[in-house]
Amino acid sequence: MSSLARDAAAFKSSLQRQDFTTWHSNPQNATPDSTQASSPPPEPSQKKKKQKSNIVYSQPADTGTGTNVNTQLVYAVDHLKQQGNPMRLQDLAIITNTPLDTNATLLERFRAHDRVIHDPKTDLYSYRHDFTFRTKQQLLTEIQRHTRKGGGLSVRSLKDSWKEAPAAIEELEKDGDVLVTRTAKDGQMRMVFWNELKPEEGNGGMPVEQEFQEVWHKLKVPPDADLLRSLANEGLQATAAETPVPKAPVGRKKGRKQAPRQRQAKLTNAHLRGDIDLSSSGPFGK
CATH class of the missing domain: 1.10.10 (Arc Repressor Mutant, subunit A)
Structure with missing residues (x-):
């Protein structure tokens, strides 16, 4: 058997002993560098826009009832008026958000208010109304x-x-x-x-019928001259209140009197010859 054949048989046996299951199930483990290089870089985080605040730092915070004692007093008394029923001081302070139970000056003015009633037996406060009725008959x-x-x-x-x-x-x-x-x-x-x-029958209080009301409203008062003439024909005389006031003549202004016109006199000088006229109408006048 030649050396080439032995090498080929050894290569085949080594391929049969190789385990490729891990490479097929997770190919990223096989080539970690290539997979990481192909992934896109993470996008930079967008900066959050700052929300504009409507707070005006030069003005005090809006607490609803203010910080002035007189303003807080108005809020407390007005709520007591709208409530209608007696209230405890602590409840009124919580509802109106005012320091009625802690501020001595505010409490003193609240108790001295002419519309505030304090019942020492029950320690309740109520509003003094102009009227105290609670029924239709009252x-x-x-x-x-x-x-x-x-x-x-x-x-x-x-x-x-x-x-x-x-x-x-x-x-x-x-x-x-x-x-x-x-x-x-x-x-x-x-x-x-x-x-x-x-408006009851037999008691003199029946309302006037609509027909007579329309006739009454259709009547017209005559002018002053016709009214005075009608009274004179009947032998009657108008009262002082009904006498028409004479009107002022048209063309003249009230309250101003015209100054009397002055007659121009001829002024002469006896020391000058020729009897020269020195008046405004003469040759030396204006």
Whole structure:
């Protein structure tokens, strides 16, 4: 057997003993340098954009109720008014975010406020409203009392004292117990008065029919001259308040008097010959 044949047989036997399973399952382990070289380089991380802040460092932080004692007092009293029910001082301080329970100056001014009521037995605080009624009948009694004095009541002030006041006023108006004035723009209630003459049969308070109301509104007041002539024909005389004021003549301004016109005199000098005229109309005048 030649040497060439022996070499070929040795090469075949070495190939049969070689294990290629690892190379086929994980080819990257076989050529680590080539795989790493072919992979793309990692992209650089993008820089995050800075968000603009709306904070103005020259202004104090907005705490809602401010830092001034008077401002905090207004917030506390206004919340007590809107609440309507008595409250503890600690609860009011937490809700309004004010140091009512820690600031002695604020607490002193709060207790001295003319609209704040403090009950020492229960240690509760409440708001002093203009009125204390809580029923429709009590509201009607209050309206009657003010109407007899010669005036009505503002619907806004009644609503501040009792939230159900506007609805109760509308019910009283439908029943004919009160008279309500409203705004011309949106018809909101403004003032309320007690109706002394209720629209009931046999009681002298029936409303005027619509036909007569239209006839009344169609009537026109005659001019002053025709009115005075009609009164004179009937033997009547107008009162001083109805007498027309005479108008000032047209063309002259009120409050200015014209100065009287001065007559020009002829001025002469006796020492000069020829009797020379020295007045403004003469040859030496202006």
